[in-house]
Amino acid sequence: MPLNTKSASRDRIYIQNYNFRSKPLSLQVITVPTATSQPPAGLIVTLHGWGANAEDVASLLPLINLPDYQFVLPNAPFPYAYSPVGRAWYDLRVENMYEGLPESRQLLTDFLESLESTTGVPLSRTILSGFSQGGAMTLDVGSKLPLAGLVVMSGYLHPDALTADKSGIPPTLITHGKYDEVVPLNAALKARETLKSLGVAVEYHEFDMGHEIHPETLEVLRNFVVNTIS
Numbered sequence: 001m002p003l004n005t006k007s008a009s010r011d012r013i014y015i016q017n018y019n020f021r022s023k024p025l026s027l028q029v030i031t032v033p034t035a036t037s038q039p040p041a042g043l044i045v046t047l048h049g050w051g052a053n054a055e056d057v058a059s060l061l062p063l064i065n066l067p068d069y070q071f072v073l074p075n076a077p078f079p080y081a082y083s084p085v086g087r088a089w090y091d092l093r094v095e096n097m098y099e100g101l102p103e104s105r106q107l108l109t110d111f112l113e114s115l116e117s118t119t120g121v122p123l124s125r126t127i128l129s130g131f132s133q134g135g136a137m138t139l140d141v142g143s144k145l146p147l148a149g150l151v152v153m154s155g156y157l158h159p160d161a162l163t164a165d166k167s168g169i170p171p172t173l174i175t176h177g178k179y180d181e182v183v184p185l186n187a188a189l190k191a192r193e194t195l196k197s198l199g200v201a202v203e204y205h206e207f208d209m210g211h212e213i214h215p216e217t218l219e220v221l222r223n224f225v226v227n228t229i230s
Helices: 053-059 101-119 133-142 185-197 215-228
Strands: 013-019 026-032 042-047 069-074 078-080 083-088 126-131 147-153 174-177 202-207
Touching: 013 042, 026 053, 042 133, 042 147, 053 069, 069 101, 083 202, 101 126, 101 133, 126 133, 126 215, 147 215, 174 185, 174 215, 185 202, 202 215
Parallel strands: 042 069, 042 126, 126 147, 147 174, 174 202
Antiparallel strands: 013 026, 026 069, 078 083
């Protein structure tokens, strides 16, 4: 349960602050309810990339066209060094250091495990998705929870995220741009092959794009959600 909650209504968007285990880190979360009065068919949690924020993700929701689903969009807990409005799941300024990853990993795990009590939607009907650094966090944290599925857009694997003893990893959708200059396509291929070697059901798509999210990507995401949560 959230220890400190502040809600504000803005076009059916609600902003809440979540603190866990009395730690100094917290998550500010944008919640977008369904467009109907019915209980949500499922929950979609989407993690933004390095230097972006939850507002960026919220701007894409009209293109996804899933009115029966509730969206939960967390802001990463760390500030972004190059912009006052950007957030980060961990520091990427020093290659392969991932400073802050253990803290974000635990915070996000705690948050996801709290969602059933706050939304009424079980993890078995929850999709965890993310773009770029958010995609890496999706693979890392989502592989350890009984979620309905994972969506990794232009993401990558943390070095220690998946090991051979992992079992029960949710079905995973991977999308990536063929011309991605930030996270090379090889990162997606590595993630796909690693997951397949662990027996995970993987759906994989490449697009003629760079490090970005195209409408075609969102259409694939939509179909994956509908087919996964029936």
